[in-house]
Amino acid sequence: MIRLGSMLPQAFMVGITELVKMVGPEKTCILLSRMGKELAETQGQGLEGVPENDLHYLPICPFADEIIRFVDLFGERPEEFQVIVKYVAEKEAGNKDKVECPAMASILCLLHNAYRKKRAEMAGFETLHLASKLSIAGAKLAYNEEAIEKAGKTKQEVDRILEKGACVFKFIKKE
Amino acid sequence: MDIIAAEKLFKNCMKILKENQHQNGGFYASPPGTRYPFIYPRDHSICILGAIAADMLNEAKRGLEFMLAAQKPSGEFSQRYDVDGNDTSYKDLQIDGNGLVLYALNQYLKATGGLFFDTLADRAFCLQYWEAIEKAVDFILQNKNDEINLIHTINSIHEYPAYEHGFEIYANSTCCAGLFGAVEIGEALNKDVEEWREQAELVRQSILERLYSPRRRSFIKCIRVKYKSSDPIGYDAFASSVIDVDAVEYAPAHFGLIKETDLRNIKTVQRINKMLWDEELGGLNRYPELWDRNNGGYGPWLHFTCQLSNHYTAIGDQDMAEKYLGWVVEMAHENLLPEHISTVERFEMWLEDYTNAKILRDSKLTMIENIRSHPKWKEGFAYVTMPLIWPHAEFIRAYTNYKHKFYTD
Numbered sequence: 053m054i055r056l057g058s059m060l061p062q063a064f065m066v067g068i069t070e071l072v073k074m075v076g077p078e079k080t081c082i083l084l085s086r087m088g089k090e091l092a093e094t095q096g097q098g099l100e101g102v103p104e105n106d107l108h109y110l111p112i113c114p115f116a117d118e119i120i121r122f123v124d125l126f127g128e129r130p131e132e133f134q135v136i137v138k139y140v141a142e143k144e145a146g147n148k149d150k151v152e153c154p155a156m157a158s159i160l161c162l163l164h165n166a167y168r169k170k171r172a173e174m175a176g177f178e179t180l181h182l183a184s185k186l187s188i189a190g191a192k193l194a195y196n197e198e199a200i201e202k203a204g205k206t207k208q209e210v211d212r213i214l215e216k217g218a219c220v221f222k223f224i225k226k227e
Numbered sequence: 228m229d230i231i232a233a234e235k236l237f238k239n240c241m242k243i244l245k246e247n248q249h250q251n252g253g254f255y256a257s258p259p260g261t262r263y264p265f266i267y268p269r270d271h272s273i274c275i276l277g278a279i280a281a282d283m284l285n286e287a288k289r290g291l292e293f294m295l296a297a298q299k300p301s302g303e304f305s306q307r308y309d310v311d312g313n314d315t316s317y318k319d320l321q322i323d324g325n326g327l328v329l330y331a332l333n334q335y336l337k338a339t340g341g342l343f344f345d346t347l348a349d350r351a352f353c354l355q356y357w358e359a360i361e362k363a364v365d366f367i368l369q370n371k372n373d374e375i376n377l378i379h380t381i382n383s384i385h386e387y388p389a390y391e392h393g394f395e396i397y398a399n400s401t402c403c404a405g406l407f408g409a410v411e412i413g414e415a416l417n418k419d420v421e422e423w424r425e426q427a428e429l430v431r432q433s434i435l436e437r438l439y440s441p442r443r444r445s446f447i448k449c450i451r452v453k454y455k456s457s458d459p460i461g462y463d464a465f466a467s468s469v470i471d472v473d474a475v476e477y478a479p480a481h482f483g484l485i486k487e488t489d490l491r492n493i494k495t496v497q498r499i500n501k502m503l504w505d506e507e508l509g510g511l512n513r514y515p516e517l518w519d520r521n522n523g524g525y526g527p528w529l530h531f532t533c534q535l536s537n538h539y540t541a542i543g544d545q546d547m548a549e550k551y552l553g554w555v556v557e558m559a560h561e562n563l564l565p566e567h568i569s570t571v572e573r574f575e576m577w578l579e580d581y582t583n584a585k586i587l588r589d590s591k592l593t594m595i596e597n598i599r600s601h602p603k604w605k606e607g608f609a610y611v612t613m614p615l616i617w618p619h620a621e622f623i624r625a626y627t628n629y630k631h632k633f634y635t636d
Contacts, residue, residue, distance in 0.1 A: 057464065096299045098314030102590075111588070175313040216589055 061118040062125065068159060072132035077139035081162055088166025097175035099223055100168050107182070107203070109217035115160040116187050116218065123188060133159050150198045157184040157194040161219075168221065177223040183210045184219040228553035236555075237626050239562035240619040241281045244274060247616050248286055249310045252293030256307075257615050265315060268294060268304040268324035269384065270617045273530075275331040277620025279338045280627045287335050288352065294328055295356045302359075302366030304328055306382075319381040319388070322370055325363050326401030330482065332360070333408030336415060344415075353412050364409045367402045368426055370455055376433040378402045379455035383475075385513065387520055390469050393451040396438050400478035403430040407483075431484050435491070438479075444494035446476040448514075472502045473514045474531040481534060487541035496538050500547075508568060508608075509554045511535055522591065523598055523611030524569030524577045529555055529618035533625040540628045548629055555622055560603060564619055566612035574598060574609040 071080045101108035113119075122130075136159045144153045154165035161184055169179040180199040185191065193214060200210055203222040213220045247255045253266035254274035263270075271294060278287040297312035298304055304324040306316030332353065340348030353360070370379050377394035384397045391398070406427035413420030440447050449469040450460075457463035477499060479485050480492040487493075503512045510527025536551035558568055569577075578595070581587040594612065601610045 094300055096301075096314065097312075098305070098316075099309065100315075100317075102317070171314070175311070 062122055065118070065122045066126075068136075069126075069130050069132035072135050077136045080136060081140060084159065084162040085166040088163045088168075089170045092167045092170035092174070095171060098171040099175060099177065100171070101219075101221065102217075104213055107205070107213060107220055107222050109213045109221070110219040111217050113157075113184070113187065113218035115158070115164065119158055119160065119186065120188060136162075150196070151180065151202050153196060153199075154181045155183045155194040155196040155199070157186040157191065161194070164219075172223050176226050178226055180222040180224065182220040182222060183214055185214055187218070228549045228556055232559075233552070233556045233626060236559050236562050236564075236622065240277070240564075240623045241283065243563070243614065243616060243619045244277055244281065244283065244623070245286065248274075248290065249293075251310050251312065252289035252291075253308065253310055253312070254290055254616060254620075256617065257612060261612070261614075263612070263615070265307040265309060266293070266297075267307045269321065269327060270615075272324070272327035272331045273617050274620045276334060277623040279331075279334055280624045284335070284338060287331075287338070288349070291328075291332055291335060291352075291356075295332075295359045298359050298362060302362030302364075302369075304363070306386075318386060320370075321382040321386065321398075322367065322378060322380045323383050323398040323401040325367050326398070326403070326405030329360065329363055329405030329408045329412075330401060332356075333411050336412055348415060350415055354416055357416065357418070360409055360412060364406060364423055367406060371426070371430065372452075372455055372457070372460065374458055374460055375437055375450070376429040377437060377450070378430065379452065385473075385520075387518070389520075390471070390473075390514070390518060391449055392453065393449050393465060394438070395449040396434070396446055396473075397475040397478045399430060399434050399438065400475075400482045400484060403427055403434060403484055404482035406430065434479055434484060439491055440470065443470065443498070444491070445472070445498045446479060446491070446495045448473045448476060471515050471518070472498055474499055474503055474511055474528070474535065475513075477535060477538060481537065487538055492538070493542070496535065499535065508570065510558065510568065511551070513567075519580060521569070521573075521577050523567070523594060524574035524609050526567050526569035526573060526609070526611075527554075528567040529558065529564045529615075530621040533618060533621035536625045537628055540625070540632045543632070545633050548633075552622075552625060552629055555618070555625075560601075560610065560613070563614040564622065565610040566615040566618070569609040569611060571604065571607055571609060 068080060101110050137156060140156055144150050147153065154161045165181050172179045180203050181196055182200050182203055183193060183195045185193045200207060210220050247258055254271045256263035256265060256267045256270040271290060275287045275290040278290065293312060294304065297308050305314040306318045306321050309315050336348050336353055367378060372379055375394065378399050380395055380398040381388050381392050383391040383395040385391060406423055410420045410424045410427060437450060438446055447468060447470050451465040451467045451469060452460050452463045453465040454463060460466060476495050480487050485492055505512055505527045508527055511532040513528050513531050516525045532551050532555055536548050539547035539551060598609045598611055601613060603610045
């Protein structure tokens, strides 16, 4: 009975895998981004994270615990998640605005970055998502190299912050 | 109490308030370049109340303008903001901020009117922000559980969900006082606020019945309940009570929900004084040592000591008021006040606990360095977060009350 009370996040992620099967990765990605933006509008303008010089970072990924729980339940890296990650990587490769894309360590980075970006936009800031990591053994770090370059940073500088954080980003005040 | 030293401290507290108000109106929690260079609605509201007590009404107004404009679309005031009013919070709901902003706004309205309320009160300002007031009230009431008529929160004054998640006394007292404040503002503006008054009275009654323990003759800290809408709450996963002593169990009287002379309050304060007055250092601790979330070492807090002095002032107990306020004056270093004070030994104990448990965050390293390099360290004291603006505002309020009570009598 107790576990029923905490099943919703897991149901959400099962829903994502089912959605990929039903409508494919493109529409699933659109949905995740829209959800992030919609939720952002309820919260208003805001800037996430801990400031570190001219960058910001999150010490822990807010979704990590649920992702790990999901992987524990359904096995490492469900195929549908990989489909989304691959789709986004391919789409981004040909995207002239790649600098604006999320550095995607997990599918939830799509949701999260859309949320963070929208709230920063309401505050008059552009968001660059430089890198993220997932606390699962063997998981690769995700970088947006174009964003790192635009932020005027090196990968080494970003890595130093990733050692103590899960996600690195930069807010740039719009003129 | 050394009155000359107290007067010097009082004057410097006013200076500190002025110096730490950003041009956009926000009061920093601690000065730029130090530990908390953000605007926290809780600290900020107390700074506004301090400004009102110091007759700095322009500063109070600018502070209110800043905060009311920074309100979230939902009506919530976030944990903290940057100087431009952008939400930079990193913690879950702290609904006492909503209550405090409304309470401070009403205190401002009353202060602008003074003895000539009908003609002088700054109604235009409140009217300008009436929509924000309505949203702030609605947000509080959205978080009210209708089974128990209390307001649900995750964090409260200590930002410590383990002891504050549920129906917590400080959050409920501030929200209730905020609702009554909104009612008074509404009446001044000829608005229909009858429903708000009924809701505020329901919360007040519930604080007096549900958050008071007759056998202990004390208010209690919290009814732990995980979900706001658990119905019935008895089946909630967290269902339990926190009965430990906490300095904020004085909140119902501090925010005017009961009289200072009410026996429930007098007995509560006796328990707080007995169990939280620090026998080694003097001053008032905020909660029991064994809660062990004592960043920088367990020890007395300046602003809680100031807060409780108000009780002794109100009931005319000058000896105790002097004991409390005199300690604050003694602890000031160059007329500045820290967040709290500990001993070298307790500091090292905390450091050992947190290091062993592997919960010492990077951000604490700077704090540790500052504590060790402070001149008081060589005298055996750990001065933690120096200065914190909040206790300066509390001292202004408490010392002003003290002077009005004992000098003019």
